Every structure is written in structure tokens, then in C-alpha cells.
Amino acid sequence: MAGRDTAGETVTDSQQAEPQHVEPVELSTDDQNPIGVAADEGAGRVSGMFGPLHALNRRLDLALQELASLPENAFIHVLRTKPGGALLAESGSALTESIRLLVGDTHEIASDRHPLEAINQSQHIEVHRAWMSACHGADRIGRATTEIVEDLVSLDEQATLRRGTYDVTLVDLVGVEGIDSIVVTITPAADIKSQRRESTPPPTGTKSFRLRVDMAGQIIGGTEPCLELLGYPLKTLMGTSISALIHPDDFDAAAEVWNAVVSDPNRSQTMRIRLLHDDGTWRWFFDTAWSNISDPDSPGVISEFHDIHAQVEAEQARQASELSFQSLAESLPVGVAVLDEDGRVHFTNHRLASILTEAGLIGHGQEQRMGGHPSTGLTVRWEELVSPDIAAEVGDLMRPGVGTAQQPASRQVDVVGKNGEIVHLLVQAVTVSSPTGSNVIVNLQDVSNEVTTSRAHSRLIRVVDKVDDAVLLVKADRDTRLVVYANNTAQRFVEEDFVGRSITAFMRDDLREHVESFIYPVIDAGKPWSGDLWMSDPQDEWHLMAVSVTPVVDSAGEATHVGITMREITAERAHEQELANQARHDQLTGLPNRLSLMEMLSITPELGKPEDLVAVLFIDIDNLKIVNDGLGHSAGDRLLVAVAEELRRRNTDDLVTRFGGDEFVVVATVADNDDALAMADSLLGAIMRTYVPGIATRVTASIGVAVSRRSDIDGESLIRDADAAMYVAKRTGRARTALFDDRLRRRTQRRFQLEADLRAAIENSELYINLQPVVSIDTGVITGAEALCRWKNHSPADFIPIAEESGLIIPLGKEVMKLALDAAADIRTRTEMSRFDIAINISAIELDQPDFARRTLEVIEHSGIPPQDVVIELTETVLIDSRDEVTETLKRLRDAGVRLALDDFGVGYSSLPYLRQYPLDILKLDISYTQGIEYDQETLIIVDSMVSMAHRLGMTVIAEGVETEAQLRRIEDLGVRLVQGYLLAPPLAPKSIVGPFPQDNLNP
Structure with a gap:
């Protein structure tokens, strides 16, 4: 809501031109016109009522001037109060003669019709705040902009306040002789279409003076403290140009501020400015400027200058100190951060950002804040700046008083970096005290290389001394090849300690010749070598050793030593052979398994005449599940072993395998299809005659037969065809045999085609x-x-x-x-x-x-x-x-x-x-x-x-x-x-x- 003060400035309820926390000062006057008082008709009315304005309290002066400067179309309402402070509701006019002289030709709303009852209910709180500001504020003025939701008619019925948005001003003149009321004014809301600058409240506790400048930039009024703060008596300044006092570097900014308040009288503007002191020095002031453009006699601008010279000098000194610290911190190879007593970070150097970023430890969302550059003015907490991993590890070091310059608090932490690798960081913290409080200076170093090297060396020694492998470190000198290290395992191959002796001194002649002929040339060329060697110990027992020889190079790439490891693999190789055999045989029956079957089928075309016929008999035990469910799996296993023995006994020249579960496969050479079916029938009879102690159920099987020329054998296809024939035999009643022929092939092909079509139908939602x-x-x-x-x-x-x-x-x-x-x-x-x-x-x-x-x-x-x-x-x-x-x-x-x-x-x-x-x-x-x-x-x-x-x-x-x-x-x-x-x-x-x-x- 807008209103007028003595300088004629238009202000809003959130940014008033007169800063409320500045102590009241008396306005000085010259002989013709009091400084800071508009010489308009309203001011004249005030002067006539109360005598010289400079004798009044300046706050009351502003309140009176607010009423004196009302436009003619304004509406007013007078709230009379009882002695106890309660409001009186009187019919008719409540205007006293004193109020009428102040407000002139305005429209009055009857005192028994409270206009605030007509505002939008959602805005009551804003009006209440304005009321409290008027009753308790230093200016005695409260303002709000609100919506009137019903028409209000003036007391003389000559004017109507239509519904709409209005500026409401409450002026507390209770106790003023001749008025003793709270006056409410209602004027059309100001149309503030632009805001060039945001006003900043002036600093508290500082001395100030005012200067009033006309449109030509001439000083036409002011207050006496300018003598104390600037060294000039006010009379000396009167009539001079304000530009003579302004520092050349600040003149453009000052002109912009004053142009802004002239262009937009509804807002005050602020800036820092340097003014010329009488002693020739430049002094820093905080300038609050507002418009007096409405003054018909001397329009212009009023500026109130607050003395902030000491503050600015302190800031500049602090900035110079911070710049020196920043330069030093940036030159260091470690990350640096400065924290205050509350744990807020106020500075980080470039290296800290680099370390945290490379390690993936920078806090979420802090990349832009740090940006890899030195940063001052940060106000985040340490635990926000870094990731939770490191924040939790070193949080106790960040408290003031933990570390001193003589004994920094330090800790090494290991965290997982962004690439998944362990990052080793050394964190040190020192508390530095100052008159304004304590700060914690933190430095962060990435010591991953040092830690890795140290740990690797220690770990290597501990491990090597305990491993079962023989480990030696030999000088790469071609003449001596001295052993400089050997672990305990290596010692068992010689009768005495060979450290300090040549590597070949303890070797048998045959081994020495092999090493000198084949291994040395590879080592001398700087290349690694590995292989298996048979070695004997002092008891003449032979051991198969896996030997690995690796050059050890220095930073220049030169081989200085040779590392040799020897691991006995005698039992391991024997075990490998055993595992290879187990991998190809069924553990229960001892028969070759599916892997062996497929390997044999893959080489069968090479094992005989190409025109030979080879038959695959796929055997499925029909009633194994009944035996398992009725007698237990141990009985089922005995049944499988018995069937395997019968098949092996009857097919000594053929390949008999257990395919898996209750399935067996026999591969044999046959004369023709009838011969293959006759073999299947014979096997079926043998299986049905198989006797297993404790199992009364007769064993039956379904057998499928597939025959192929040896030269045309495809193992997978032949097994598949025999399996398909087996299913035909099972579906026709079990305990039967079936031959895979062209008719079954066509049926199988149709079945596979139907399966493919069904798969596509499911995928295509058919x-x-x-x-x-x-x-x-x-x-x-x-x-x-x-x-x-x-x-x-x-x-x-x-x-x-x-x-x-x-x-x-x-x-x-x-x-x-x-x-x-x-x-x-x-x-x-x-x-x-x-x-x-x-x-x-x-x-x-x-x-x-x-x-x-x-x-x-x-x-x-x-x-x-x-x-x-x-x-x-x-x-x-x-x-x-x-x-x-x-x-x-x-x-x-x-x-x-x-x-x-x-x-x-x-x-x-x-x-x-x-x-x-x-x-x-x-x-x-x-x-x-x-x-x-x-x-x-x-x-x-x-x-x-x-x-x-x-x-x-x-x-x-x-x-x-x-x-x-x-x-x-x-x-x-x-x-x-x-x-x-x-x-x-x-x-x-x-x-x-x-x-x-x-x-x-x-x-x-």
C-alpha cells in the first residue's frame, strides 16, 4: 500500500523509505524552508495548526504529513477511542475541525460503518498487521493493500467506493490534541509495474545524516550530523552540487539510484557509496534514497547516508587476509578446508575439490558448488560437502579444540572411490583461534600410493614366508646371479642355506644345464618364463614343479632382480587326471556318461568303414519312479546298477553309457535296421529279466532305435532321433521298442514345426x-x-x-x-x-x-x-x-x-x-x-x-x-x-x- 512521507516518497508496506530502526533526528531548516518538509498546501495546513514543524517529533510529523498529502479522491474513516482504548461507534460524522483542515476535500465514511468489515476475509491478517504497525510502530503508520468486496457510500452520499483493490493506511493520532483518533485512509492501489532495484535495510547502530537534492543535483537541505560525519557544516553544502562529494568510481551507480527513485517514486533504493570528507579522504556510507518528486516547489531526491567506513575497512582488511590465505592454500599439494565453530565450511581450495572428485567422495549436489575451484563464502556443513562415508569417519576431528598446531589431530581413512578401488586418505585438523571465534583448518591428502606400497611390501613378506611355493629373489647380474631372498619352502630342496650364493650352485647337473640353456636367455632378454620342471630333493625324491620366472624392473625399466616361484604340482596333476576320468563317467554305475558319449560319437566317423551302419539305442526305464516312491531311492539306485551291469555284460564290444536319470544309451555297429531292432528286443528282454534283491516289481523299459551310416553321423541328431523313437515306444504301451524311420521323422519334424509356431504365437499374442x-x-x-x-x-x-x-x-x-x-x-x-x-x-x-x-x-x-x-x-x-x-x-x-x-x-x-x-x-x-x-x-x-x-x-x-x-x-x-x-x-x-x-x- 502506498502513502506519502515528508519527502513525498512513495513506499510499499514491505519497503518503507524511512528505515524504522533509525533513531529519530531533528530536521534542520534554513530561513526560507525547513529541510525535509514539502512546502505544499498540506504542509502549510500542518504549519498553521501546530506551529513550526521542526518543534514536533519527526515521527508524528510523518503521520500528520501522511494525512496532509491525501489526494482528493481518497476516502477516510475516523475511529474514535474511549479512554480505555476501546473503539467508539458513533453515527454521523467523526471529523474534528483539526482533521478536516488536514485532509481537505476527501470523502468520509460514517463512523458506525467500519470499512474494514468490507475487505476480503482472506486478507484480514494483512490489515491486522497494518493495525499493529500503526499502534506500535515508530512512524504511527500502518499500510496494507487489500480487496474491498462491497460498495461503500460516503456519509454525504456524494461518492461511492466501488469494489476493487485499494491501498489502506492506518494513521495513529490518538493523544494528539484536536484529533485523538485513528484515521483510516483508502486510496486506489498504486500500479507498480517495475522494480529496478531491491532496497536493502540500512545497517543498525550507525550514525547518519540526510541531504536533499533537487532535480539539478544541487543540495537544498539536510541534517546537521553531516558536519560530524563528513566534516562540512550544512550551510557550506547548501547550493553546491552533490557530484562534488561523490567518488568518481561511484558516480554512475549513484546516478542510477537517483534516476531509479525519480522514475519509480513508489520504491526506495540503496547502495554503498564513497563521499569526500573535509580532510580530503574518501569515506564509505550506506545511502538510502527516496523520491521527493511530488513536491511542487522543490522536487528531487532525499538520501540518508549511514556511516559504514569502519565496517568497510574491516571487510577490506579481512578480504586481503583471506586472499593471502587462499593463495597459500592453492599452492599446497594437499586439500584444504576452513570450518567455523558450527561446522560450516567457509573455504575450500582447488586440490580438495580434486581429491574428493577423483575419489568419488564429494557430497551429493556439491560438484557445482565446489566446481574444482577455490571457493569462499560456502555455508554448507562439512557433512553436506563430502560423502557420508568420509563424513562419518572423521566427524569427530572437525570439532574446535581437537587438534593444535603443535599436535594436529589426524586419522587415515580408507574409503571406496567412484571406480570401486580403495582410496587411502590422511585427514589432519588444526584449531585456530581468533577474536571472532575458532576455526578448524582441515587438510586432506591422498596417500593411496604410499599406503599401497607399504602394505604390499609388508603383506608380501608375511605371505611369502608362509606359502607352500618356493620363492626366491635373485640378482639379475649375469656373472653372479646371487640369491638375495629365499623363503622356508625353498630351503627343503637344498641341504644348506643358499642365500648369498649363485642360483645354480645348489642345482643338480641336469637341472643346471636346463636352466642355463633355456631359462637364462629368456631372463637376459627381460622376458618372463614359465613351465614345468622335474626336481629332486636331497633324499632323491622327484617332484613335478610349476616354475615361474619374472624380471623385476626399476623405475627406469631396467631389470635389477629376478623373481622365481616354484610350486609342487605332483599330486595336483594326478588329481586332475582323476577328475578328468570322473567327469566322463557316471559315479553310480561306473559307465561312461553323456559327455563321453558325445565325444565318442564325434569321432565315430573316423573309427571304421564309412559305409558301416551305426545304431543308437535310447533306453528309458519305465517304472523307476514307482520303485523310488515305493521302496526309496536306494532301491532305485540298486535297480540302475543292476541294469547297467546287464547292459555291460551283454554288449562287451559296444559303447554302453548312462545318459542321465533313468536313461541309458548303447552305440553299436549293425548290419541293417532289422538287426538294430533285434538288438533292441534282446536288450529289452534282458532288462525285463534283471533281478534286484528286495525289489519284486518287474523292470521294464522303452527303447528307441536310430540308425545312420558311419560317415553321416551327427551325434546330436542321432541321439534326438533315438529319443523320439523311445517316446513313441512309451506312448504305445511301454515295454516296447520303436525304430526311427521316415514316417516318424516327418512326424517329428511336424512336431518341431508346431512347437516353433506355438512359440511365435505366444510371443505375438495370437x-x-x-x-x-x-x-x-x-x-x-x-x-x-x-x-x-x-x-x-x-x-x-x-x-x-x-x-x-x-x-x-x-x-x-x-x-x-x-x-x-x-x-x-x-x-x-x-x-x-x-x-x-x-x-x-x-x-x-x-x-x-x-x-x-x-x-x-x-x-x-x-x-x-x-x-x-x-x-x-x-x-x-x-x-x-x-x-x-x-x-x-x-x-x-x-x-x-x-x-x-x-x-x-x-x-x-x-x-x-x-x-x-x-x-x-x-x-x-x-x-x-x-x-x-x-x-x-x-x-x-x-x-x-x-x-x-x-x-x-x-x-x-x-x-x-x-x-x-x-x-x-x-x-x-x-x-x-x-x-x-x-x-x-x-x-x-x-x-x-x-x-x-x-x-x-x-x-x-
Whole structure:
């Protein structure tokens, strides 16, 4: 909010021209005009009322002048007070004659209508601050800029204060004779469109004087302290040019300041300036200038000069001292920082920034602050400037008083640098006291090279003395080659100490000749040498030694010594040979393993005639799992050993290997395909006759045969073909043999092509789902659906088994689960079905994944479907091979609310135990039972028992494959309430489900 002081300056509530903390001073006058008082009509009115203005307190003078300089369009409101200070609410006018003389032709608002009640409520606090400033401030004036939210009509109804933004000034004249009121003035808000400079508050506790300058730069008024502070009597300065007092280097800045306040009367401006003292010296002052441009008689500028000469000289002296310190610190090879008593950093040199940056220890965000240059004026704390690693290590050294010049506090710290290497730093701190307090000077040195060298030497000596290797250090002198160091291990190869003797003095003749002929020339050429040498000890025992000879060079690159290490590797080489043999043989059976098999196949084309036929027989034991599960793995191991012995006994001239697990491979030369099949049949018979004590189960096997010309053998392909033939034999009933022929080759190729296509289909999101609705017999309403995976132009019966065999069932299952949950969420959103259960089939391979439960629950949560509305369907084949981990996975899913269903119940191996063993919620009758009850009485009895048992166990029963009305009636009579089948609803695309009744979705 803007108002006028005696100099006519326009100021704001945040930056008033009259600094509030300056002590009041009396204004001097000349004979014609008092300095600092505008000679306008308002001033004349004030003079007429109260006599000479210089006799008044200057603060009161400002308050009165504020009212005397009001524009004609201003509105005023007078707040009268009771003796106790409370406000009086009087109707009619509250203007006294004294106030009327001051304010002239302004518009009064009735005293019983408080104008401050009409301001924006959100700005009450600003007006309250202005009120407090008026009542308690030195100037008796408070200001605020606020919004008037309703029209106010003057007392004489001749003028209306329209809603808008106004400057509100509160002038406290309580106790002034003839007024005794608080006067509120309301004027249109000043439009301050630019602010060239920001005013700075003048320094406290300094002496000051004022000079008043007209538009021509002539001094036309001022205050008497100019004599004390500048050496000139005020009368001497009157009429002189202000430019004669200003230092030439400051003149442009002063002109800019005074032009700024003339151009923008609403703000005061400040600067530091040098003025010429009467003794010829230049004195420093702090100048606060404000405009008096509104004075019609003598417009210009008023400047108040505060004496800051002593402060500036002290600053300059301190800066000179700091510059000397900076120069010294910059010349040092160590990093330097200066901290104050509170731990704030006030200076760092270039080397400190370099050390911290290179070591990766500079504090987060401090790179720009330090910038690799000497820096003064930092105000960050030490722990902010450096990384937490070093800050924590040396924080206790940063306290004043810890170190002295005679005994610095020091510590070596090891930190991990930005390149991951250890950086060794020596930190030293010294406390320096001064009249203004204590500072801590810190120096930081990177001593990584010194520490590394010292530690390496000490470590080398300690290690070398204890290692099992023989270590010697020999002078590189060709004439003597004296041994200067030998560790304890080296001594066991000689009978006496050989330090100080020639390296060859203790060698046997054969070894000496070898060293002199082959090793010395390499050493003399400055090159390293390594190799294996047989050496004998004094007891004539031979040892195989791995010898390494390395030149040791000085800083000039000259070889001064030779380092020799000798490590005995006799037992190691023997062990390597043993490991190589173990790596190629099966530990349990002793047969060659898969590695040996592939190596032998790779060289088979070179071991006979190219036209020979070679057969690979891939043998898989059918019932090893039954033996392991029933009798334990030790029994299974005995079975494998017995089969291996039988195969080895019957195939002495052939390669018999254990391929892995329950699989064996025999490689033999055959006459033709029939010969190969005859060999397979013979092996099958031998395996089935294998007797293992304690195992009553008859051993059977499935054998696949692949035959190739020796010259055409590709090991990987031949094994793959025999494996494919083995799977054909197993699928046709086990305990059989099968030959890989062209027909099987074509089928295998189709299978591999289908696998490749399926992989691409999964990656390209070509899979989709249909939903087989589950319908309530009682209500006819769809309660949910089973998600069925579909692939255009491919049958699930073809690609699902391939997905399970190839492992593609994992990404396929993830995709189906996402599609199913998204479809269920979509159906809930766009239909009236508040609940829609979604069932998803899970394979054994998926369930065996360690993170299956966590991943499934995350996908469910992301979909927004409640877990209790999700059903995981498991087949009996999934459960028969389950492990403890699978049981735990199912328990975790069910604890989260997911329901578990046993699918195709009744067709597996032994269904009933699963109802008790696993936490199942739903039993789904296989389609064979659902359709069998229509015409087979025994099937009806079995299903009746199944349903009754499931109900007694608290399980829900769903009948699959209902296709006729008769089946539906029979199922309903048995107490089954939920059904699936084409009779009620075929599998549908998710978008086709638009309503809760099956008929709603047939023609959506």
C-alpha cells in the first residue's frame, strides 16, 4: 500500500523509505524552508495548526504529513477511542475541525460503518498487521493493500467506493490534541509495474545524516550530523552540487539510484557509496534514497547516508587476509578446508575439490558448488560437502579444540572411490583461534600410493614366508646371479642355506644345464618364463614343479632382480587326471556318461568303414519312479546298477553309457535296421529279466532305435532321433521298442514345426480364450465360466501336449491367466452379473514353479477380481507327482481365498486319496461319467457315491459335458446343482457373454 512521507516518497508496506530502526533526528531548516518538509498546501495546513514543524517529533510529523498529502479522491474513516482504548461507534460524522483542515476535500465514511468489515476475509491478517504497525510502530503508520468486496457510500452520499483493490493506511493520532483518533485512509492501489532495484535495510547502530537534492543535483537541505560525519557544516553544502562529494568510481551507480527513485517514486533504493570528507579522504556510507518528486516547489531526491567506513575497512582488511590465505592454500599439494565453530565450511581450495572428485567422495549436489575451484563464502556443513562415508569417519576431528598446531589431530581413512578401488586418505585438523571465534583448518591428502606400497611390501613378506611355493629373489647380474631372498619352502630342496650364493650352485647337473640353456636367455632378454620342471630333493625324491620366472624392473625399466616361484604340482596333476576320468563317467554305475558319449560319437566317423551302419539305442526305464516312491531311492539306485551291469555284460564290444536319470544309451555297429531292432528286443528282454534283491516289481523299459551310416553321423541328431523313437515306444504301451524311420521323422519334424509356431504365437499374442459357462440348475443363471485356450486353426489336443513337453506351457499359462482374469473383469463391468467365477486350468509344470503362488496372487490383485471368485483347476495327474513344495503352493493359494477344483474326477489313478490329502473346494465329474449315467446303471451308482461323498466333505460338485435333457435330469436327481455342457451353453467368446442367462448370450 502506498502513502506519502515528508519527502513525498512513495513506499510499499514491505519497503518503507524511512528505515524504522533509525533513531529519530531533528530536521534542520534554513530561513526560507525547513529541510525535509514539502512546502505544499498540506504542509502549510500542518504549519498553521501546530506551529513550526521542526518543534514536533519527526515521527508524528510523518503521520500528520501522511494525512496532509491525501489526494482528493481518497476516502477516510475516523475511529474514535474511549479512554480505555476501546473503539467508539458513533453515527454521523467523526471529523474534528483539526482533521478536516488536514485532509481537505476527501470523502468520509460514517463512523458506525467500519470499512474494514468490507475487505476480503482472506486478507484480514494483512490489515491486522497494518493495525499493529500503526499502534506500535515508530512512524504511527500502518499500510496494507487489500480487496474491498462491497460498495461503500460516503456519509454525504456524494461518492461511492466501488469494489476493487485499494491501498489502506492506518494513521495513529490518538493523544494528539484536536484529533485523538485513528484515521483510516483508502486510496486506489498504486500500479507498480517495475522494480529496478531491491532496497536493502540500512545497517543498525550507525550514525547518519540526510541531504536533499533537487532535480539539478544541487543540495537544498539536510541534517546537521553531516558536519560530524563528513566534516562540512550544512550551510557550506547548501547550493553546491552533490557530484562534488561523490567518488568518481561511484558516480554512475549513484546516478542510477537517483534516476531509479525519480522514475519509480513508489520504491526506495540503496547502495554503498564513497563521499569526500573535509580532510580530503574518501569515506564509505550506506545511502538510502527516496523520491521527493511530488513536491511542487522543490522536487528531487532525499538520501540518508549511514556511516559504514569502519565496517568497510574491516571487510577490506579481512578480504586481503583471506586472499593471502587462499593463495597459500592453492599452492599446497594437499586439500584444504576452513570450518567455523558450527561446522560450516567457509573455504575450500582447488586440490580438495580434486581429491574428493577423483575419489568419488564429494557430497551429493556439491560438484557445482565446489566446481574444482577455490571457493569462499560456502555455508554448507562439512557433512553436506563430502560423502557420508568420509563424513562419518572423521566427524569427530572437525570439532574446535581437537587438534593444535603443535599436535594436529589426524586419522587415515580408507574409503571406496567412484571406480570401486580403495582410496587411502590422511585427514589432519588444526584449531585456530581468533577474536571472532575458532576455526578448524582441515587438510586432506591422498596417500593411496604410499599406503599401497607399504602394505604390499609388508603383506608380501608375511605371505611369502608362509606359502607352500618356493620363492626366491635373485640378482639379475649375469656373472653372479646371487640369491638375495629365499623363503622356508625353498630351503627343503637344498641341504644348506643358499642365500648369498649363485642360483645354480645348489642345482643338480641336469637341472643346471636346463636352466642355463633355456631359462637364462629368456631372463637376459627381460622376458618372463614359465613351465614345468622335474626336481629332486636331497633324499632323491622327484617332484613335478610349476616354475615361474619374472624380471623385476626399476623405475627406469631396467631389470635389477629376478623373481622365481616354484610350486609342487605332483599330486595336483594326478588329481586332475582323476577328475578328468570322473567327469566322463557316471559315479553310480561306473559307465561312461553323456559327455563321453558325445565325444565318442564325434569321432565315430573316423573309427571304421564309412559305409558301416551305426545304431543308437535310447533306453528309458519305465517304472523307476514307482520303485523310488515305493521302496526309496536306494532301491532305485540298486535297480540302475543292476541294469547297467546287464547292459555291460551283454554288449562287451559296444559303447554302453548312462545318459542321465533313468536313461541309458548303447552305440553299436549293425548290419541293417532289422538287426538294430533285434538288438533292441534282446536288450529289452534282458532288462525285463534283471533281478534286484528286495525289489519284486518287474523292470521294464522303452527303447528307441536310430540308425545312420558311419560317415553321416551327427551325434546330436542321432541321439534326438533315438529319443523320439523311445517316446513313441512309451506312448504305445511301454515295454516296447520303436525304430526311427521316415514316417516318424516327418512326424517329428511336424512336431518341431508346431512347437516353433506355438512359440511365435505366444510371443505375438495370437492365443485367445473361449469361456465355457457354468450354469446353476436351480436358477438357470450363469455363475461363472472355465477359460479354454484356443489357437486359430489348431486343436488344443495337438498344441497343449507340445507346450507341456517343451516348457512353453509356462508363458502360455501366464497369457491364459491374464486373458481369463481380464475377461472376467470386463464381464463384471458391462453386465449385470455381480459375481462371475473364472476357472483356469493349471498344469503340473506350472504348479512346480517356485514362485507360482506369489505370481498368481499378484496377477489376481492387479485384475481387481476377488480371490474367492478365482478357481484353479487341477487334474489328477498334476497331483499324483506332487511334492511337498506343491502342497505348500496350493495351501498358500487357498489361504488367500483362491478356490481349488479337481478336474476330470474319476478317470485318474486313484482319485479318492486326493479328496482328503489336498485342500480342494470343487469336484468336477468327468464327461465320461456325466454321459454314462444316461444309459448305464453301474455308472449311475458310482456317480451317486461320488456326489454324496463330495457333499459330505463340504465340496461343490460340477458336472461336465451335459449334452441331453436326460443327462441333466439324472444329474439334478443326484443333487448336483452346477453343470457345464453344450445343452446349456457352448464355449463362448468373452465379448459374447452379455447377460446372466445362457439364452442371453446365444445371439448377442
